[in-house]
Every structure is written in structure tokens, then in C-alpha cells.
Amino acid sequence: MTVHAEFEHDVQAVYKALTTPEFLVERSLALREVCTECDVVENKECTTINAVREVRRTMPGVLAKLFDPVNVMDMTEEWQPDGEGWRGDWTMKFRGQTVTILGSFELAPTSDGCRYSVSHKARAKIPFVGNQVERYILGQTIKGANDELEYLRGYLG
Numbered sequence: 001m002t003v004h005a006e007f008e009h010d011v012q013a014v015y016k017a018l019t020t021p022e023f024l025v026e027r028s029l030a031l032r033e034v035c036t037e038c039d040v041v042e043n044k045e046c047t048t049i050n051a052v053r054e055v056r057r058t059m060p061g062v063l064a065k066l067f068d069p070v071n072v073m074d075m076t077e078e079w080q081p082d083g084e085g086w087r088g089d090w091t092m093k094f095r096g097q098t099v100t101i102l103g104s105f106e107l108a109p110t111s112d113g114c115r116y117s118v119s120h121k122a123r124a125k126i127p128f129v130g131n132q133v134e135r136y137i138l139g140q141t142i143k144g145a146n147d148e149l150e151y152l153r154g155y156l157g
Contacts, residue, residue, distance in 0.1 A: 098125040
């Protein structure tokens with residue numbers, strides 16, 4: 001599933017926010033994550049973001065029996081220049097679980113500013129309930145992506 005957001009700001013302004021550790025931590029805490037640590041490494045070929053995010057979620061039904069409500073996730077984003085914009089891949093792995101979320105993203109100029117698109121795919125290697133876990137996690141991830149993009153919109157003004 002892909003989430004899209006249009007911004008009235010240029011690619012560079014959106015890229016700068018999405019690759020600044022202080023902004024990423026501030027956003028995560030504002031969206032009620034328990035804790036977030038973030039490191040950004042830039043070089044000529046790519047920008048790499050490594051983050052550790054701790055979140056609290058109320059799990060439905062059978063999932064509450066399988067998962068702790070507090071989860072720690074290791075997230076990596078690889079941003080690469082693409083013409084006048086950026087594109088890349090990201091992964092998020094849940095510590096102590098066989099659950100991974102991954103996808104790709106693109107930040108491209110438009111006539112009015114820029115467009116950010118991010119795709120999401122969940123993988124849960126859990127017998128009998130893997131598909132249910134994937135659907136739940138994907139729903140939570142899409143909601144979180146939309147919340148993060150709305151926060152970014154407010155931040156950029």
C-alpha cells in the first residue's frame with residue numbers, strides 16, 4: 001500500500017526535514033512514541049538514516065496474547081539522489097519478533113512544490129496468524145505514515 005502527500009515546499013525543504021535527526025526524534029515523540037534515537041550519515045552517493053523507535057500499541061484480540069504492547073523497532077532508510085528529487089528503500093524490524101515492514105519512497109518535484117510517496121509491505125512469519133498480523137501491522141503503519149506526513153506539513157508551515 002502506498003501513501004502520497006503533496007507539499008507546497010520544494011524538494012530540498014522536505015528532504016532536509018526528513019533527514020534531520022532532531023526533527024525525526026521531535027516528530028516521533030510528538031506522535032506519542034515512547035522513545036526514539038536517530039543517526040544520519042550523508043555521503044555523495046546516499047543518505048542513510050538509522051533509528052531505534054520504541055512504540056506502545058494496544059493490540060487486538062489474539063495479537064495481544066502474542067505481542068508485548070511495547071515494541072522496539074530498528075529502522076533504516078537509504079536516500080539516493082534521483083534527478084531533481086530523491087528515492088530509496090526502507091526497512092523496519094521488530095526486535096524479538098519475526099515481523100518486518102519494508103518499502104520504498106520517492107520525493108519528486110511538482111509544479112507546485114513536491115510529492116512524497118512511500119510504499120509499505122508487512123511480513124510476519126508466524127504460523128496460523130501471520131496474515132492477520134500483517135494486516136494489523138500494515139494498517140498501523142499506514143496510519144502512522146499519514147500522521148507523520150501531517151506533522152511534517154505543520155512543521156513546514
